[in-house]
Amino acid sequence: MLWNLLPALGGIGLFLIGMLLMTDGLKALAGARLRDILGRFTSTPFTGAVTGAVTTAAIQSSSATTVAAVGFVASGLLTFPQALGIIFGANIGTTMTGWLVALLGFKLDLGQVMLPVVFVGALLALSGRKAVAGFGLALAGFSLIFIGIEQLKSGLDAFRGVVTPADFPPDTLLGRLKLVLIGVVITMVTQSSSAGVATALAALSAGAVNFPQAAALVIGMDVGTTFTAVLATLGGGTMARRTGFAHVIYNVMTGAMAFFLLGPFTAVFVSGSEAGNSLTALVAFHSFFNAIGVALILPFAKPFARFVEALVPDKGAELTRPLDPLVLGMPEIAVDAAKAAVEQIVRAEVAHLRSCIGASQPSGPDYGRDSIETAVSEARSYLDKIELPSRSDAEISSIKGMYHVLDHLDRLLYRCSQDDRISELPKDRRLKRLASVMIASTDGYLEVDNPLQCESSLNRVRRFLRRQRKLRRDLLISDAATDSLPDEVVWARLDALRWLHRVSYHLWRIRWHMNALEGVPSGRKGGEVTDGMA
Incomplete structure (x- = not known):
């Protein structure tokens, strides 16, 4: 019995490796476009859900989509309710793998056909060119998925007639609950709901389980993905923890709803169906309850976001x-x-x-x-x-x-x-006036309608203070030479002058670099200007 189980385990392993390779390849091909697409098409929780579903289906990685959403909220590009839409939509996108497995993996025997495709993908992955290598990885991973399914099917076929639905918890309320828990454990072990769904499809195809039992396993696997989400957010910031909590709460609620929908769905769509139709019905059920869950939660995205924010309050330094x-x-x-x-x-x-x-x-x-x-x-x-x-x-x-x-x-x-230099500013009328000019340049330092004009204004103030520093230095030294002012007062005011000029220089350069970060063309060419300062 154990020897017969080994091919099935190997098939699951090949499936998982194929998923990893395909995901890595597709992510490499997507590159910065993933960020652009998610940011550009997400304006409300609804558009976020659509974008999250399509993006996750395309790159086969709900974690990449979720991490991108976390980053957008952290950087202020999206609100938390908008990001929740992306996260909810990612749940629908992950069901695409089940459709791929059911429609191609089980209806077509592609295992042998895909072996040379793995070789081609490996050659492309070794090409050294980023786009070609990404395509090669995705191609090799895609092929390994079907090879793994073929191996999984042949492994479980050995149990046909030996393991039957009677060997699993019965199709009762308590039995379904036990199967849901088994599905949770399977996903926690494999760290992939897609691999779990493929296993459920293989068991259903081999007659080891019936449709209600397979569907209960899939519900558990959908809930079990929250364990992966929680692991992914460990060590993360506040947004990451909120995302993890939101994922757990949402998936548990969706799983509970799916549990009560299982009976009616089976009665309407599955009774009397052939084995092949049961496979399609299983992935349809997976997509169905995820889509219903998203449709029900989206109108309440903002209250749900406030609830999660109350559960996970902000921690750590506000600035970082x-x-x-x-x-x-x-x-x-x-x-x-x-x-x-x-x-x-x-x-x-x-x-x-x-x-x-x-x-x-x-x-x-x-x-x-x-x-x-x-x-x-x-x-x-x-x-x-x-x-x-x-x-x-x-x-x-x-x-x-x-x-x-x-x-x-x-x-x-x-x-x-430098308190000694700052304290000297209000003691002299001219210094006080120069200080007011510099401070006026910081009004609305970041909240500006025209960043280029702000940088130009700061640069004018910096040049003005540089001229004043030279002019006032000569006058102050003359005052010291003629004993018009005590020497210590002269040196203190000279230091205050230098302080004003240097501060204005740093303010200008900070704004200059901030404009460059925001893609604002500078009005000044060349690199860093030192003004003679170290």
């Missing part, structure tokens, strides 16, 4: 909340999340600068030096962890720009700690 470790596996999404965090840190530091000089705070509360310093360090550490493919020129440029911004933020934060 977008830096979700879960999205590090998708570099393009991770770069977007880092941009959102850097923007928040910039806003916080500008507010801190205004607070240090005693100006009002239109840009928000003062987070304090320690919090901002920690946030800068965490953002830099997060950027260090992003691993980019060699050809990701746009992302590499963005990461370089963010490193520049963080460097200027570090130096600006140091300037904010």
Whole structure:
């Protein structure tokens, strides 16, 4: 008996490897288009559900779709209810694998035919060209799926007549509950509901289980995918944990609904059907209850999102909340999340600068030096962890720009700690006026309608303060030479002048790099301008 079971286990293994290869290949082919498609076509929970279903069906990876949704919320591109639509839709997209298996894997004997296709796919995967290699992986994985199904069918055929529906829990309420739990365990072990559904289809085809028993197993497998979702969100940020909780709650509710729909569905669609029709009916039931679940939950996406947010409150530093470790596996999404965090840190530091000089705070509360310093360090550490493919020129440029911004933020934060120079500003009428010019340039520093005009304005202020620094330096030195002012006052005001100029320089360069990150063409050509400063 054990020896007869080994081919079936091998078939499941080949199926899983095929799914992994096909998913990796399709994700490589999709590349940044996955992010663009999900972001562009998701404006409401409904459009998110449609986009999530289509995208997941195309790339055969609900985890990739979910991680992308997490990254979009973390970076502020989507709201949580919109992201929930994508996550719900991904559940429908995963049922496409069942249709592929039922319509091709069991109705056509493709195992032998696909063997040379695996060879072709392997050759393409070794080509070294990214697009061709991705296609080769997808092709080889697609072929292995059918080879695995063929092996699984032949393995379970040995049990035909030996293992019958009578060997499983009976088709009663308690029996169905036991089968649901078995389905949950199968998915927890294989970490793939698709492999579980393929196994249920093979068992149904071999006559080992009847339709209600197979359907109960599929319900359990659908619920069991939440275990995978929870594992995937471990170690993630707040958004990742919320996604995991939302997935669990939604799938359990959908599973409960499917459990009560099983009886009517069997009576209407399956009674008296042939074995081949039972296979189609099983995947149809899988798609049916997932589609019904999405249709019922979408009108309540916003209240459901608020419920999940109450269950999983925000934790960690507010400034670095977008830096979700879960999205590090998708570099393009991770770069977007880092941009959102850097923007928040910039806003916080500008507010801190205004607070240090005693100006009002239109840009928000003062987070304090320690919090901002920690946030800068965490953002830099997060950027260090992003691993980019060699050809990701746009992302590499963005990461370089963010490193520049963080460097200027570090130096600006140091300037904010120079209390002796800051305290000198209100003591001199001219210095006070120059300080007001600089502070005025920070009004609406990030909330600007014309970023290029903002950068140009900051650059004009920087050049103006550079001229004033030279002019006032000569006048102050003359005052010291003629004893018009005490030497210590002259040196203190000279330091304050230098402080104003350097701060204006950092503000300009931060805005310059932020504009570059946002794709705004700069009005100035060339690289970093040092103004003679180290």
